[in-house]
Amino acid sequence: METKNKKHVAVCGGGLVGAMMACYLAKRGYKVDIYERRSDIRLMEVVRGRSINLALSCRGREALRGVGLEDEISKNGIPMGARMIHDLNGQRRPIPYGTKDQYIMSIDRRLLNEALLTAAEKYPSVRIFFSHKLLSCDFEKGEAEFCNDKGDTLRIQVDLIIGADGAYSALRRQMMKLRLFDYEQTYIPHGYMELNIPPNSNNEFAMETNYLHIWPRNEFMMIALPNLDKSFTTTLFMPFEIFEGIDTEEKLMKFFEERFPDAIKLLGAEELKKTFFTSKALPMVSIKCKPYHVGGKSVIIGDAAHSMVPFYGQGMNCGLEDCIVLNEMLEKYNDDLAKALPEYTKMRHPDATAMCDLAMYNYIEMRSHVNSKLFLLRKKVDNILHMLFPRTWVPLYTMVAFTRTRYHQCISRREWQDKIINQGITMSTVGGGVGLILGAYLLHKSGGLSPVYDFLEDSVNKVQGWLKL
Numbered sequence: 001m002e003t004k005n006k007k008h009v010a011v012c013g014g015g016l017v018g019a020m021m022a023c024y025l026a027k028r029g030y031k032v033d034i035y036e037r038r039s040d041i042r043l044m045e046v047v048r049g050r051s052i053n054l055a056l057s058c059r060g061r062e063a064l065r066g067v068g069l070e071d072e073i074s075k076n077g078i079p080m081g082a083r084m085i086h087d088l089n090g091q092r093r094p095i096p097y098g099t100k101d102q103y104i105m106s107i108d109r110r111l112l113n114e115a116l117l118t119a120a121e122k123y124p125s126v127r128i129f130f131s132h133k134l135l136s137c138d139f140e141k142g143e144a145e146f147c148n149d150k151g152d153t154l155r156i157q158v159d160l161i162i163g164a165d166g167a168y169s170a171l172r173r174q175m176m177k178l179r180l181f182d183y184e185q186t187y188i189p190h191g192y193m194e195l196n197i198p199p200n201s202n203n204e205f206a207m208e209t210n211y212l213h214i215w216p217r218n219e220f221m222m223i224a225l226p227n228l229d230k231s232f233t234t235t236l237f238m239p240f241e242i243f244e245g246i247d248t249e250e251k252l253m254k255f256f257e258e259r260f261p262d263a264i265k266l267l268g269a270e271e272l273k274k275t276f277f278t279s280k281a282l283p284m285v286s287i288k289c290k291p292y293h294v295g296g297k298s299v300i301i302g303d304a305a306h307s308m309v310p311f312y313g314q315g316m317n318c319g320l321e322d323c324i325v326l327n328e329m330l331e332k333y334n335d336d337l338a339k340a341l342p343e344y345t346k347m348r349h350p351d352a353t354a355m356c357d358l359a360m361y362n363y364i365e366m367r368s369h370v371n372s373k374l375f376l377l378r379k380k381v382d383n384i385l386h387m388l389f390p391r392t393w394v395p396l397y398t399m400v401a402f403t404r405t406r407y408h409q410c411i412s413r414r415e416w417q418d419k420i421i422n423q424g425i426t427m428s429t430v431g432g433g434v435g436l437i438l439g440a441y442l443l444h445k446s447g448g449l450s451p452v453y454d455f456l457e458d459s460v461n462k463v464q465g466w467l468k469l
């Protein structure tokens with residue numbers, strides 16, 4: 001593609017979204033210079049960072065497809081066709097995501113980032129400047145200033161400055177100086193820590209492979225995603241104050257024996273102790289801002305524009321989908337940035353903020369209401385209703401992870417579904433008054449809630465059996 005009449009773009013940030021956007025722009029014939037603060041991760045022994053693996057779903061896969069990378073990335077991904085719910089007594093229950101072609105993929109973050117950088121670099125019009133950190137920019141002049149690892153500064157002038165520099169974006173900080181720029185951020189009281197479930201003594205996966213393993217314990221949650229080396233990257237989410245309160249090995253073991261007894265053997269007690277006391281629980285922040293653009297001169301994408309808590313596994317998928325949408329706007333307005341960028345904000349802001357809200361909603365929902373029994377029940381009811389009314393009842397997670405339904409439309413459908421459920425519950429409450437009295441009787445007789453759940457779950461299982469779910 002000729003680059004003579006095309007734009008010269010600086011992409012700040014060579015992470016997942018910046019490298020992906022560089023591919024889309026190079027495909028359009030743009031001259032693209034990526035400025036990445038870190039050194040080339042492809043040359044590094046160890047890459048420190050956030051999650052080691054990530055769940056890739058439909059939106060991210062479609063972005064990869066758009067630059068011809070889906071097959072290459074998918075062949076190194078591990079499909080997860082169901083959640084595997086671990087309950088307190090160590091029982092594991094699978095709940096399929098849907099049909100056999102509805103699966104999310106566990107992808108190695110470093111592998112994905114390296115593949116995207118290498119793909120971008122293959123375009124003759126792309127250059128990557130590693131160890132170059134964005135310091136400031138002048139939106140009017142289209143100028144940006146970087147410093148390299150020797151402390152030298154570099155000033156450039158381009159047609160477009162794209163900020164793909166993550167949740168703590170320097171480019172967004174520059175935008176925050178401008179009038180009419182809205183910004184909000186929320187740190188949640190939970191932190192996360194990554195643990196590791198190694199292969200078993202036969203060098204096989206220690207748990208069922210093609211599953212997203214979830215230990216829902218209300219305010220404590222843990223998940224595990226499989227890796228190609230037959231380990232599972234396991235993420236423990238819990239309040240910082242609980243992390244800080246576990247300051248001895250005895251307290252750590254007591255905590256796991258009470259909350260995640262089946263995980264002790266999988267993690268290995270000694271390895272668990274070693275990792276727990278040599279790692280730091282990391283923060284999670286939700287960031288929303290508007291607009292994403294400055295005139296026809298600059299735009300922010302990915303976590304720089306919308307950072308979300310990771311309780312829906314959509315942050316990267318959303319950022320990669322940003323690249324599809326921005327590319328569509330450039331196509332629609334024939335690369336007229338003064339038109340394409342404002343339209344990008346108009347199109348993308350409602351969806352990205354909806355996903356931030358949904359991720360936060362899910363965090364609050366799971367933290368307060370969701371233990372393994374309720375997780376199972378809700379997902380089974382979802383699957384039964386979808387089986388019965390496939391076109392009207394699409395589980396929210398299905399819409400988010402397995403379709404490109406605009407995120408804000410997923411939310412409006414959820415509200416409609418909640419209304420239906422609540423009306424259903426209201427109606428059945430009239431008839432179900434008897435059920436309540438029966439439930440209270442069961443409670444009284446058994447002294448516990450579980451018979452009611454078991455009764456509910458048995459009924460749901462029976463319906464599932466009839467529907468061959």
Ligand SMILES: Cc1cc2nc3c(=O)[nH]c(=O)nc-3n(C[C@H](O)[C@H](O)[C@H](O)COP(=O)(O)OP(=O)(O)OC[C@H]3O[C@@H](n4cnc5c(N)ncnc54)[C@H](O)[C@@H]3O)c2cc1C
Nearest residue numbers: 013015016017037055134165166302303313314315316317
């Ligand atoms: C625990 C956890 C689990 C997650 N799990 C999932 C998941 O399962 N699925 C999912 O879709 N998402 C997940 N996410 C979210 C996902 O990690 C992010 O949404 C994604 O990494 C955003 O990509 P990005 O390129 O916008 O930002 P980043 O990945 O943060 O990349 C930003 C890049 O910019 C560079 N940079 C920063 N500042 C500068 C500067 N001043 N100048 C130049 N370069 C700079 C950085 O070095 C980095 O390379 C998870 C996040 C966390 C924390």
Ligand SMILES: Cc1cnn(-c2ccc(OCc3ccccc3)c(C(=O)O)c2)c1-c1ccc(Cl)c(F)c1
Nearest residue numbers: 055083214221223310311312313365370375378397
């Ligand atoms: C990494 C990743 C990829 N997808 N998901 C995910 C998220 C939410 C889900 O359900 C919402 C819900 C469950 C139960 C009740 C209400 C809503 C489901 C599901 O349905 O399987 C899967 C995660 C994830 C990330 C962090 C935690 Cl803590 C977690 F549990 C899972």
